[in-house]
Amino acid sequence: MGVSTTSPEEGIAVVTVDVPPVNALPVQGWYDLAAAVRGAGSDPGVRCVVLTATGRGFNAGADIKEMQRTEGYTALVGTNRGCYEAFAAVYDCEVPVVAAVQGFCVGGGIGLVGNADSIVASDDATFGLPELDRGALGAATHLARLVPQHLMRTLYYTSRTVTAYELHRHGSVWRVVPRERLHAAAMELAREIAAKDGLLIRLAKASINGIDPVDVRRSYRFEQGFTFEANLSGVSDRYREAFVSSRSSKPSQLSEPSEPPDPSKGGSR
Known part of the structure; x- marks a missing residue:
């Protein structure tokens, strides 16, 4: 469990997150992922990174339970800094990062895939920011x-999610x-990307980041x-405490959207 890296094929590294029950990362988990x-x-032998996760x-x-059981603001500050480091690591990765997304991708998950270079998603994947509902x-x-x-504004204000099919229609998901x-x-x-020259693919990543209209960091x-x-x-503590209390009888549901939308019907949540 935790974060691991494998090299299944030449030129490709796979970084896998495995933090049961729902891959809600504690402070150290964000730093581990960034590293x-x-x-x-x-790694000079790597030309593409695949970011993936196990489980549903x-x-x-973030691990909201960790925040609530930690005195003061230590966990909050640690989470903010850890998320900043992990998101920046994906964006600044010297080679393209392909995010492979299944099931729910919420909160910090959006920070990761939003900074990835390409996204491939399963047909049950949903994306959203429930931040306002979590304080x-x-x-x-x-x-x-x-x-x-x-x-973006509507999704942010309502805490609704969208499906992988909707993001595919917007052009941000490569395949569903x-x-x-x-x-x-x-x-x-990843194999198609990794087939390119190692120096050129690094120069391409740096040049594309350099022309981004928004400094994401x-x-x-x-x-x-x-x-x-x-x-x-x-206000944040009240919302977090209410969230933890509502989930205490169902720990496996922590941070997971309640009902994934039917992809065939479209529409956001």
Whole structure:
């Protein structure tokens, strides 16, 4: 369990998150993920990184229970810094990062996939930011990389989710496949990228980051300031405590959206 890195094929590194029950990462988990992605990208033999996860969902964000059982703001500050490091590690990875997303991808998961270079998703994948319902703010920077501006705002204000099919229509998800085909589809794309020259692919990544209209690191850090303000006001703690209390009888459901939408019907939640 935790974060691991494997090299299944020449030129490809696979970074896997395995933090049961729902891949809600504690403070150290975010730092471990950042170190793994940076390490994989700095390996001169790697030309593409696949970011994946085990279990029912890709990522359920931060471990809210850890925040609530920790005195003071230590866990909150640690989570904010850890998320910042993990999101930046994906964005700054020296080679392209392909995110392979299954099930729920919420909160911090949006920060990861929003900073990835390409996304392959299973047909049961859903994406969203329940931050306002958890007494938090942040990652609008990354959601804005997945959907148009007005849709981002609506999703943010309502805490609704969208399906992989909807993101595919917006062009942010490369392919949507059955869950059993997810790994193969991600590896297929990674293999095509990894076939390029190692120096050229690194130059391509650096040049594309250099022309980004938004500095995702600075933009996200700006958002985090409002998270601290919400916490100092006391409102965040009330929402987190209510969330933890509502889930105490169902720990396996922590941070997971209640009912994945029917992909055939479309529409956001």
